[in-house]
């Protein structure tokens with residue numbers, strides 16, 4: 391994907407610190423992106439996921455809905471597809487001149503935390519997670535962490551979005567901003583729910599290994615297979631509850647940037663598209679980002695993980711049950727703030743997990759965003775990390 395003309399680049403970057411809500415997203419294996427923009431009023435904030443029934447717009451849902459992190463819906467006052475349409479749509483906005491003068495607000499940077507301290511904190515949290523797993527209170531728990539990175543004043547979110555599109559053709563890439571949720575950018579491999587009419591699709595994605603010099607490893611150990619099996623059992627049950635004629639493909643190895651995962655696809659005929667919010671409510675958070683049993687694991691994570699997941703491991707994407715819906719789990723993502731980006735990643739823990747390999751896995755996952763943070767990385771990355779295709 392090329393960058394749009396310089397004026398459009400500037401407008402899109404300005405939108406990330408404006409009072410408007412917008413999302414730019416690109417679906418896997420496509421080379422053009424969509425723009426969804428709400429041109430007036432505050433974005434809608436919903437009290438719970440079920441309120442998404444019969445709604446249309448771009449959804450940004452946190453891991454847990456709170457006053458600080460509301461579930462937001464961007465009303466599609468403007469939608470456009472490809473840079474030409476997007477440029478035209480933006481240029482004809484009434485507020486275009488005001489937009490160009492929008493300055494980003496100053497932000498107090500997160501205190502510097504060394505890699506060592508990060509790892510110590512993670513290790514302590516791992517200790518809190520592993521005990522109840524060994525005592526069989528949980529079958530699986532997902533432990534995650536965040537890490538702040540400095541970004542220069544000249545950092546362009548749009549530039550990073552385009553780099554992500556070019557580096558990760560298999561992923562859903564999005565850049566999204568609302569005053570209520572902040573600015574987020576992600577490159578996610580995990581469909582939560584997509585479909586149109588009666589035909590719908592979801593996946594069970596879990597288990598992680600690094601790519602081996604552009605070769606996909608397929609030697610999945612018992613821990614990874616078991617972990618993915620839990621997710622698949624859960625998704626299968628929900629898909630059967632809301633759908634008919636379910637078919638299943640997998641598990642198979644699927645690539646995500648410089649990682650591979652185990653994946654099962656579930657295709658089904660949705661019984662009632664008016665109840666999409668109910669279905670999302672039951673799916674989220676899946677055991678790929680939370681744990682089992684679900685409610686207990688959700689509470690355990692909130693009380694023991696030791697930090698705020700915010701919108702990481704929530705879900706995001708386009709919702710329109712009369713057209714097409716493409717909603718993804720918000721993974722391999724970062725929040726962009728003035729001067730810094732907060733990166734997030736986690737991984738499934740079972741009673742048999744080991745802290746060192748889990749720590750490394752979260753770092754590998756964070757590399758998905760780290761590698762698109764700096765413009766000069768693009769050439770370095772081409773040399774050291776081959777682009778996916």
Ligand SMILES: C=C(O[C@@H]1C=C(C(=O)O)C=C[C@H]1O)C(=O)O
Nearest residue numbers: 595596597598678735736737738
């Ligand atoms: C939790 C994340 O990823 C999820 C967890 C995985 C795992 O535990 O192996 C694999 C894919 C995702 O479902 C993340 O990227 O932060």
